[in-house]
Amino acid sequence: MSKIEVxxxxxxxxxxxxKWLEAVKQGMSKEELLAKSQHTLGLKDISLSIEEGSIYVxxxxxxxxxxxxxxxxxxxxxxxxxxxLVDGTDVTQLGKKELEKFRQKTMSMVFQRFGLLxxxxxxxxxxxxxxxxxxxxxxxxxxxxxxxxxxGLAGFENQYPNQLSGGMQQRVGLARALATDAEILLMDEAxxxxxxLIRREMQNQLLELQSRLNKTIVFITHDLDxxxxxxxxxxxxxxxxxxxxxxxxxxxxxxxxxxxxAFLQDVNRSKIxxxxxxxxxxxLALTMRTRPALALERMKQYDYQFAPVLDGNLIAGILHLxxxxxxxxxGLRDISSLVKDIISVPASTGLDAVLxxxxxxxxxxxxxxENDEFIGMMSRAKVVxxxxxxxxxxxNGNGAGSDPENPDSASDDNPAxxxxxxxxxxxxxxxxxxxxKSA
Amino acid sequence: MFPEIISSxxxxxxxxGFVDYLVxxxxxxxxxxxxxxxxxxxxxxQLLRNAPWWSIIILTMLLAYGMSRRIAFxxxxxAMLFLLGAMGLWDAGMQTLSLMIMATGLSIIIGxxxxxxxxxxxxFRSVMLPVLDVMQTMPSFVYLIPVVMLFGLGKIxxxxxxxxxxxxxxxxxTDLGIRLVDAExxxxxxxxxxxSTQQLFGVQIPLALPNIMAGxxxxxxxxxxxxxxxxxxxxxxxxxxxxxxxxxxxxxxGLLAGLxxxxxxxxxxxxxxxxxxxxxxxxxx
Numbered sequence: 001m002s003k004i005e006v007x008x009x010x011x012x013x014x015x016x017x018x019k020w021l022e023a024v025k026q027g028m029s030k031e032e033l034l035a036k037s038q039h040t041l042g043l044k045d046i047s048l049s050i051e052e053g054s055i056y057v058x059x060x061x062x063x064x065x066x067x068x069x070x071x072x073x074x075x076x077x078x079x080x081x082x083x084x085l086v087d088g089t090d091v092t093q094l095g096k097k098e099l100e101k102f103r104q105k106t107m108s109m110v111f112q113r114f115g116l117l118x119x120x121x122x123x124x125x126x127x128x129x130x131x132x133x134x135x136x137x138x139x140x141x142x143x144x145x146x147x148x149x150x151x152g153l154a155g156f157e158n159q160y161p162n163q164l165s166g167g168m169q170q171r172v173g174l175a176r177a178l179a180t181d182a183e184i185l186l187m188d189e190a191x192x193x194x195x196x197l198i199r200r201e202m203q204n205q206l207l208e209l210q211s212r213l214n215k216t217i218v219f220i221t222h223d224l225d226x227x228x229x230x231x232x233x234x235x236x237x238x239x240x241x242x243x244x245x246x247x248x249x250x251x252x253x254x255x256x257x258x259x260x261x262a263f264l265q266d267v268n269r270s271k272i273x274x275x276x277x278x279x280x281x282x283x284l285a286l287t288m289r290t291r292p293a294l295a296l297e298r299m300k301q302y303d304y305q306f307a308p309v310l311d312g313n314l315i316a317g318i319l320h321l322x323x324x325x326x327x328x329x330x331g332l333r334d335i336s337s338l339v340k341d342i343i344s345v346p347a348s349t350g351l352d353a354v355l356x357x358x359x360x361x362x363x364x365x366x367x368x369x370e371n372d373e374f375i376g377m378m379s380r381a382k383v384v385x386x387x388x389x390x391x392x393x394x395x396n397g398n399g400a401g402s403d404p405e406n407p408d409s410a411s412d413d414n415p416a417x418x419x420x421x422x423x424x425x426x427x428x429x430x431x432x433x434x435x436x437k438s439a
Numbered sequence: 440m441f442p443e444i445i446s447s448x449x450x451x452x453x454x455x456g457f458v459d460y461l462v463x464x465x466x467x468x469x470x471x472x473x474x475x476x477x478x479x480x481x482x483x484x485q486l487l488r489n490a491p492w493w494s495i496i497i498l499t500m501l502l503a504y505g506m507s508r509r510i511a512f513x514x515x516x517x518a519m520l521f522l523l524g525a526m527g528l529w530d531a532g533m534q535t536l537s538l539m540i541m542a543t544g545l546s547i548i549i550g551x552x553x554x555x556x557x558x559x560x561x562x563f564r565s566v567m568l569p570v571l572d573v574m575q576t577m578p579s580f581v582y583l584i585p586v587v588m589l590f591g592l593g594k595i596x597x598x599x600x601x602x603x604x605x606x607x608x609x610x611x612x613t614d615l616g617i618r619l620v621d622a623e624x625x626x627x628x629x630x631x632x633x634x635s636t637q638q639l640f641g642v643q644i645p646l647a648l649p650n651i652m653a654g655x656x657x658x659x660x661x662x663x664x665x666x667x668x669x670x671x672x673x674x675x676x677x678x679x680x681x682x683x684x685x686x687x688x689x690x691x692x693g694l695l696a697g698l699x700x701x702x703x704x705x706x707x708x709x710x711x712x713x714x715x716x717x718x719x720x721x722x723x724x
Binding site for chain 1: 621623624626627628629630631632633634637641642645646648
């Protein structure tokens, strides 16, 4: 069961939202509502499901309703209709006291402009959540001190917020949120007010903290790079409507309308995508024991210049067509002596690094998973296709034919099937087959 | 000629009748209600007048230092008070000072809660704003008459008239200060589950404090400007000296007493302002 369930949330701003709710549910548009009733449609039928221990990014431009949505989670804004379930409890039904308790214990929040108390020291600010809960001063300050240290602010306890830089102030905000030990962390454009270097630093820090704390984090941003970097899943809002929801790869590789595409325009894809995305699943793989004649037959059958050779699930090297022909002529028993070394990269390598590789040499590159097991061969055409910002289209012209793609037959001993690294991209792998065939 | 739509005589008569009715039926009750205030005022006045002059000066200097943390400033304040005594106005000055402290204290006690209520309830605010306008613009003599009728001549009507005249700034600026509190800070405190009391005392009032202090400062200034009028209904002190000066055409007496009022005003003003400033500098974002 997911940690947070958002069910059919509607939010209409105005004097009599309930009067217009039915009309909106029937599909009245934002513009129509505004023209007819002077009411603003904030959120329209939002349903999300957020897994425990994940970072869930809600993204959109200003006015898309993302900040409104995050304020529904702890009811800083009341929904017009809909439910929000946290651990199965409907937050929208909580009474005043219960809601205060809920905010104290279950959710904490980090704000875009920090929201620190200017008349209190860093330490007092970090302890604020605990003070509100009525925790004793000594205990609260001890906890606050610990968390300030965790975010790298040891020694700044007695400074006032205006004596700190923006990045440091946001660290205080983070420490304050973490100090209450709430399981859910809401971050409302938490890093948007920071300069790019500090932002990156804070993102790293958040990821590092998250790897230890395993909180459920709802992160709001207008920055797609940030969303792709942090999010386990991403939801994209536009004009109060949810227009796409999925893993970063889903969004990047198959944007489902122009709005998302426009968003993706400026993204540096080579930083987000990795070698795993540019793999052609291997249909033909040879082993050390393969007879040269069989190898030659297979390679000729698909017109391949070379084929990967496996040793168990590990890549042993590569066999060139010319060597195979020679081996058949000289009657070697198996191909083991002909196998040449091959460069291999882990699937998690960023495409930018892979690109460097490919520019430096025209040797084929193998891709391995985290256990060093062979996944497949890197496809040059695919790398090029992925890093160009145009949306992927069927691509038949394969890298000027200079680089033969991987074999593509229904061989039984296909290790690619076993390693599940690339299972998410089913639609993409069909394209991979296309490119492979044309080799 | 403007046509007579409402007979002003009948309106006047009915107002007069109403005030008479109040005086007949409630004067005693109101008087006994004001008894504790009078007692406190008399006690304060006795204290200030009977205390050795140097102790008052030292106290003022300590207060100035406590508010501003500047030594030269507090010596300056002490010197001003010394000057007041040197002009032969010590006793009158202490009488005025006690009236001032009392009136300002009452204004703060009434004004800050009113300001908080105004900031919380828009409807209350829309009622209060015109009332405050009336309080600030209505000539004070107009309400001096009924107040004197109800309480008789003396210190209590002087205090009441002063409070009516001086309380609007502290109400307005408390309201304004709370409304100006950074919405995100307040939202943060709500997000951490603060109750409305915790929000008020932990966030709103502390952050509104520079504005509230400006309001208190304005209130003391306005209260001081009322002392001459208050002296007409029986409050003694520097205002009474001015009044004597006017009645006897003694320009010198009037001028010196006027300077005495200015000195008190400057002391009050600088001390309250320096406190607000110090808060503001520390709290600046």
